[in-house]
Amino acid sequence: MKYELDHQDIRNAVEQLCTDFPGEYWRQCDREQAYPAAFVTALTDAGYLAALIPEEFGGSGLPLSAAAAILETIHQQGCNAAACHAQMYTMGTVLRHGSEAQKKQYLPAIAEGSLRLQAFGVTEPSSGTDTTALRTTAKLEGDNYIVNGQKIWTSRAEYSDLMLLLCRTMPRDQIKKRTDGLSVLLVDMRDCPDKTLTIRPIRTMMNHATTEVFFDNMPVPATSLIGEEGKGFRYILSGMNAERILIASECIGDAKWFIEKASSYANERSVFGRPIGQNQGVQFPIAKAYSQMRAAELMLREAIRLYEDGENPGEEANLAKMLAADASWAAAEACLQTHGGFGFAEEYDIERKFREARLYQVAPISTNLILSYIAEHVLDMPRSY
Ligand SMILES: Cc1cc2nc3c(=O)[nH]c(=O)nc-3n(C[C@H](O)[C@H](O)[C@H](O)COP(=O)(O)OP(=O)(O)OC[C@H]3O[C@@H](n4cnc5c(N)ncnc54)[C@H](O)[C@@H]3O)c2cc1C
Numbered sequence: 001m002k003y004e005l006d007h008q009d010i011r012n013a014v015e016q017l018c019t020d021f022p023g024e025y026w027r028q029c030d031r032e033q034a035y036p037a038a039f040v041t042a043l044t045d046a047g048y049l050a051a052l053i054p055e056e057f058g059g060s061g062l063p064l065s066a067a068a069a070i071l072e073t074i075h076q077q078g079c080n081a082a083a084c085h086a087q088m089y090t091m092g093t094v095l096r097h098g099s100e101a102q103k104k105q106y107l108p109a110i111a112e113g114s115l116r117l118q119a120f121g122v123t124e125p126s127s128g129t130d131t132t133a134l135r136t137t138a139k140l141e142g143d144n145y146i147v148n149g150q151k152i153w154t155s156r157a158e159y160s161d162l163m164l165l166l167c168r169t170m171p172r173d174q175i176k177k178r179t180d181g182l183s184v185l186l187v188d189m190r191d192c193p194d195k196t197l198t199i200r201p202i203r204t205m206m207n208h209a210t211t212e213v214f215f216d217n218m219p220v221p222a223t224s225l226i227g228e229e230g231k232g233f234r235y236i237l238s239g240m241n242a243e244r245i246l247i248a249s250e251c252i253g254d255a256k257w258f259i260e261k262a263s264s265y266a267n268e269r270s271v272f273g274r275p276i277g278q279n280q281g282v283q284f285p286i287a288k289a290y291s292q293m294r295a296a297e298l299m300l301r302e303a304i305r306l307y308e309d310g311e312n313p314g315e316e317a318n319l320a321k322m323l324a325a326d327a328s329w330a331a332a333e334a335c336l337q338t339h340g341g342f343g344f345a346e347e348y349d350i351e352r353k354f355r356e357a358r359l360y361q362v363a364p365i366s367t368n369l370i371l372s373y374i375a376e377h378v379l380d381m382p383r384s385y
Pocket residue numbers: 119120121122123127128129130152153154155156204208210359362363364365366367368369372384385
């Protein structure tokens with residue numbers, strides 16, 4: 001199978017890097033729910049996680065399409081970027097809304113890899129998808145914000161120095177618009193006094209280093225505020241198109257991996273004296289998943305094109321994420337079914353990738369919420385929630 005996409009040189013180099021991290025590496029991490037530290041170090045050392053940081057701050061200053069190519073290739077090679085993809089894009093909030101002093105303080109160290117900003121604390125147990133109902137508070141007392149509350153599903157918090165935290169700085173009953181009153185703090189978790197910050201890992205069906213985080217009178221210097229107080233929700237939203245596009249790229253990579261595995265196996269495996277791939281019942285789900293993947297890939301490219309032209313491709317980025325997640329899930333299902341019993345054996349890596357691919361129907365945004373966005377913002381139907 002041949003796919004001609006942009007940034008072929010980057011794709012080739014990332015593919016080469018991934019050969020050092022074969023299935024056995026990921027199986028072991030998965031079995032132990034261990035952080036893939038060696039893989040993350042290799043990506044950091046090669047500079048890929050600094051792709052989107054402008055050159056003036058020590059990064060490569062590459063366009064979003066290059067970051068998409070990096071993440072897609074990682075997934076197409078059977079690896080998984082979830083342990084570190086946020087290091088690529090979480091800094092975008094600092095880049096777009098941070099002060100010059102904050103950019104100078106943080107971005108070069110993030111670009112170099114000596115400082116990790118890959119924890120993003122938005123979701124809370126009681127608010128879930130309804131972000132504006134979040135309850136974690138930050139009250140300004142002297143030179144510090146005092147933070148109290150809880151986040152859940154804060155991925156990579158144990159493997160990050162900084163956390164981008166969305167919290168309430170004005171009580172809900174005092175705000176005019178429900179999107180007001182929230183602020184973004186860039187928390188340096190290394191400086192938090194003992195017992196004010198507690199991070200507890202959550203074991204999940206796939207190896208994802210996700211956690212729940214508790215704040216108990218945690219002091220955060222007032223200088224850690226990003227942008228203006230009360231505008232945090234808008235700042236977080238401004239990074240969503242890029243995030244959707246990058247996650248969609250990972251899903252496309254996963255879909256390609258599954259399709260390649262499935263079609264190869266369908267050719268090799270002989271039952272009833274002929275390759276199973278000769279049966280249309282085996283061919284069609286793979287061909288269908290391929291069609292879905294190609295359509296999603298076109299939407300993704302359109303989203304990237306508009307993004308790089310300086311547009312605000314909310315529709316295309318959301319569609320790309322949903323279609324790519326659906327395509328990867330269809331490909332996962334076809335791949336598992338094509339492998340029959342062997343699909344369930346750890347050593348084939350399919351059951352692991354199958355578990356990993358399922359996440360993207362739910363996170364970072366669930367399919368229902370994308371459909372609600374399309375219904376409301378593209379088709380002008382009433383808001384449903
Ligand atoms: C492994 C993992 C990693 C994650 N990493 C992070 C992270 O790093 N940082 C972070 O902040 N969050 C993270 N999340 C959280 C993730 O973004 C949320 O799980 C996701 O947004 C869904 O929210 P929820 O789980 O609270 O579901 P809920 O909001 O409780 O929703 C449950 C179900 O109801 C549906 N639903 C809810 N409201 C509506 C509606 N109005 N219309 C139709 N359907 C609706 C949802 O689609 C969903 O299927 C992660 C989650 C997981 C599982």
